Structure formats: structure tokens, C-alpha cells
Amino acid sequence: MEKRVIKNTTLEVAPINFGGNVFGWTLDEAQSFGILDAFAAQGFNFIDTADTYAWWVNGKGGQSETIIGNWLKAKGQRDKFVIATKVGSQTKEHPNDVSKKHILKSVDESLARLQTDYIDLYYTHFDDEVTPIEETMSAYEQIVKAGKVRYIAASNVSPSRLKESFAVAEQNGWAKYVALQPHYNLLEREKFETEYASLAQQYNLSVFPYWSLAAGFLTGKYRSQEDLAKSVRGGGVSKYLTPQGFAVLAALDQVAEKHQTQPATVALAWLLAQPLVTAPIVSATSQNQLKTLFDAPLLRLDAQDLALLDGASQTK
Template identity: 70%
Template structure:
């Protein structure tokens, strides 16, 4: 398993990014520690969270960062993992906000919860589409120079604002985004491939897709409306229970059977076979789910597999 270099940074990560959105939501602290321990024991080192996870539980968020911070302190392994978190997301306390004031306040709060002196990769989680790009980048410049953040990345930022960011970074000597975190998977292809893949190519961005398994749909767990009650996330996949979604599951079943694998593993292997994809973001609530995830980097899909999945997912 080869590590992935993030953009032009000196960060090296294994090709699976553990999503921390379940910490403090469907997993308590002890269960989260078990998943984090098993993830690192499996040879992986990249953990993704956000300052607002899991705001949908208590309206404020911070649980995920707090649990990860307690784990880092308890295990004494901060230097062996790469931590990514985010700023600018929405809670009941504030709407999208990437102003300098908000970034400078939020980074200190994240550092406190994570119990660390630096964040390896700091994302613009959501763009408020009103703060001048130069203001946001200069805030990042300040926290990078202070040693609080090593590198920055972007998630839900429009192509136009991304282009503006790169132009200003070049012109003014401000920090540039090293990575992109888009919504991308076998049933959500158009937005990324049309609008963002050209930017990843142009600016050498490493791509870390979120919802890599389409909220669990691509595991094959949900095949009818009767299946939606299987988990708290079931309602989020109802939109995929159509002819196109079921065609993707059928193709996944066939490729998985050929390789004696699972639909989830094949879905992640497909992502890893795409240009610029560094490490799909996947959450897990059991060690069995982790094993399925761990198998993806070693599953090499052949041209026949890729063609079948491509055809089904573009139908």
C-alpha cells in the first residue's frame, strides 16, 4: 500500500481517509476509540473531521474533535497521524462564515478540542460567497505563519471562487489550496467530473471525495424502501432507489463476485482508480466495516470492471 502525497505539501497519507462524522453521533467515545485504534493498527493515518461535527445532535457540534483530541492525548500518537478539520460550516449559531474573524476564532477552538498545537490540513468547509477571497486567504496566511495550521484545502467552494483563490494566491503570495474534498461517488459523478476535475488537473489538487459510499447506498445494504430503516442514515439514500441506482448496485454485485469482494470495497477501488483521487473519505461503526474499507487499496480493478461500472453509473 503506497502513501499519497497531498498536493505539493510534505504530507503523506495512506489511501483511505477515516471520516469522523460518526464520533459523538452513532458512536460514543469508547466505541470511537476502538475504531480509531483499529484504523491506525491497519496501517492508515489520515483522519477527517470538522468543527461542527456532530451539530445535528446538540445544535453546536464539537463532539468529533473532542473525541479525537482525547484519543490523541490518551494514545500519545499525534506525530503518527494526519489530522484534517474544517471551518465555515453551518450550525444553529451561525450560517456559513469564512471571514477572518471567524477563522481566527474557530482555529483556536478546534486546536483546544483536538488538544494539539497544529492542524495538518484545514479546509474551507463551506463558502459564504460574500467574504472577499483575499480576506479568507490572509486569515489562513496568519494561522499558518503562527504554526497553527500546516496546509489548507477546500470543500464546498464554487469553481469560480476556487479559480479566484488560486489567482490571488499566486499574485499576492498567499497560501494556496493543496486538496479538494468534493461530493463524488458512483451515483454522484456529474458535479465533480464536469466542474471540479479540470481544476484538480490544472492546479495539481489531491482529491478526497466525501460520501464516497453515498451514505451507505453503495454497500448494497439498501435495495428497497423496506431497507431504509436499517440505520439512522437510511433516509438519505431513498433518492438512489431508482433504475439508475439499482443498475449501479447490479454492476457492483457482478464485479464484487468476480473478485470475491464486496460492493463497498469495489466502490472505493473504483474511486481510487480515478485521476487525482488520493483517499476516499469513509466512516465506519464496526471493525467489520473497517476490514471492508481496508481491502479497497489492494483491489485492482481491470479494464473490464471499470468499463462495466462506468457504463452502469452513467446510465
């Protein structure tokens, strides 16, 4: 499989980034191992998690990193995988926090759960918008110099704070963000395209969209209010049961039928066709769902396909 280089790094990743939020939530450890084994067997090597996954189950998180750490130990091939995790997100007990104290404490806890000496990509998960940028970036510089983290990245950081982060890092000769993880998919285009795309270009950032399938809506599984009960995640997609949401599903169905594939595969292929996107983040909880992920990098959408999808998904 052709790998893609994360910009400004030596990291090479397959073009699908597995979202580890399902580990310890909708998948137990044994089920998670099965999914990860199948993912790795197909040549995929990029796994995304966070220190707080799945806090909504136990109030504090840590389950996903623990499961991935146990799997990495069992595999014994740490150097074959690119592991991304995050810091700063709130739980039931703590608010968002990117203070130096919290980062230095959290990175050691993540390393312990992941059973590794280093994290390949370490994200600001949610900016607290209070901590001085200098404090946050100096903490990252410290853990990069210590070898605990290879590269840093940003997720939910405002455009202004993102620009300030680069200015501070440049002024001090510190580590800079190399990637951006935005909310971006066929139904969530406007914010990224109007506020962040130019910054990704300006700072030469790799882009790893989260919620690539709009919490599962773009699989076509949810087409009515009654369908929302099909999954514990169903409630999160009710906002997409709109004329535009149905128009996007119709376009996905048409392109999927043309290529004899699944709507989810088409939705991921659309992201992969976007010039700024390096690898969409997406989860799977079954072998059938994994196949839709595996097929996405193989699907080449033509100009007609892209025009149809773009027309249905553009903000009116």
C-alpha cells in the first residue's frame, strides 16, 4: 500500500487513520484486538486515540490507550505503527486543560497506558483558551526534547490561537505543530474550508479529519428518526436528518452504485480526493465495516463523481 508522509516529519502512514474512540466503549479488549489485528494485516499502520477515551463510560477515560498499549505489547512491533494521542480534553471531573503542569503529567500517564517510550504524534485535543500559548508550547518543547513525543499537532484550537502558536514556536525555536485534526466531512465543510484550510496551506500541515463519516450518518445506516435507535451513537446524527443530509445520501448512493461499493467508502474516498487531506480518521466495530475502510484508498472518484458529491454537500 502506498504510504503518505506526514508533512514536516519522517512518519509514513497508510491513508486511513483508525479512530480508537470505540476501544473500551462499543468494543471490549478482545474485540478491539480482533479489529486492530485485521487493520494491521492489511498494511494499515496509523492509530488515533486520546487520553480521555472513553471518559463517557467511566468518567475519566484511559481505556482506549490501555487497550492499544496491551495490543502493542502483544504484537511486539511498536516501530511498525504510528500512534497518535491527545491531551487537554475535559472529562466529568476536569475542564479542558493545556497548562504545562497538566501536559507534563498527562504525557507520562499516556506513555504508561500505551506501554511505549514515545508517542509519534501528540495533539492539543481541546484548547482551554486561558493558558498562555507560551506555556503550552514550552511544555511541548520540553517533552519533544526529552524524546517522549516525536511531533506535536492541533485539533480543536481556534484560528487565532493556532496562528499565535506558530509565532511563539518560531520566535523561540521550539517544536511546531505538524498536523491539524479538524471536524470535516461531506456534511461539515464550511468551518474547515473557510477558517482552517488556508492555515493548513500556510503552515504546511497534514490534515486528518475526525468524524469523517458524520458519526455514522454517511454510511447510510440512518435514514429516518426510527433508524436512530439502531446504535448507541444514533442520537448524534439526528441533526443530519435534513433535506441536505438526504441529498448527500442520495449522491453517495448513486456514486456507490456506479462503483459497486458502499456509501461510506465513497464518503472516505471524497475526503482522500481533497488535496489538503492526508488520512481521514474513521472507526469500525466489525469486519464488514473494516472492508469499507480498506476499499476507500482503492476507489478513484472521477470528475463527475466529485461534482455530484460537491453539489449535494455545498452549504446553501
